[in-house]
Amino acid sequence: MNRREAIARVAWIMGGTVLGAELFMNLGCNLTEKSGSELLDTDQISLLDEIAETILPQTSTPGAKAAKVGQFMNVMVKDCYTKEDQKVFKDGLSALEKEFENKYKQSFIDADQVKRTEFLTLLDKQQRDFAASKKPEAPNHYFAMMKQLTLLGYFTSEVGATQALRYNPVPGRYDGCTPYKKGDRAWAI
Secondary structure, X not given: OOHHHHHHHOHHXXXXXXXXXXXXXXXXXXXXXXXXXXXXXXXXXXXXXXXXXXXXXXXXXXXXXXXXXXXXHHHHHHHHOOHHHHHHXXXXXXXXXXXXXXXXXXXXXXOOHHHHHHHXXXXXXXXXXXXXXXXXXXXXXXXXXHHHHHHHHHHOOHHHHHHHOEOOOOOOOOOOOOOOOOOOOOEOO
């Protein structure tokens, strides 16, 4: 999947970000002053940055690492996820790291983009298969959470909103019929 396809597929997330903050607050986000500092250590946040950068790499626009998506994931998981989902996320991050090292005999952070992409593509297939057969009471798949948080963190960051998307800092009147030419960037909210 290229960046354009990712942007097209994340359109629904962008619509949901307006409601997202209120929804998270109503669902019991526990915003703390330390904001996630105890959940993941700096090595784990660095690993999340590399995973996110593999999902949304730097091209003519900055990638997910420039938007500090790893730190964003840390805060969101700590403050907004249930204890069960936090455990799934942390255990999944450890499993991802171990599986990668077993398969490629090196750490994810030290590997090249080709190996990272190959591995995450296989992991994405696994999570889609899991979602297709998932029972309602079963926990979420950790990689689905990572992908969703990567897209949300990137496209709601300053970097994502102003450089990957078009941004209008002072919205004017509503115009539901804005001209769009093929290849134009999508609008940020």
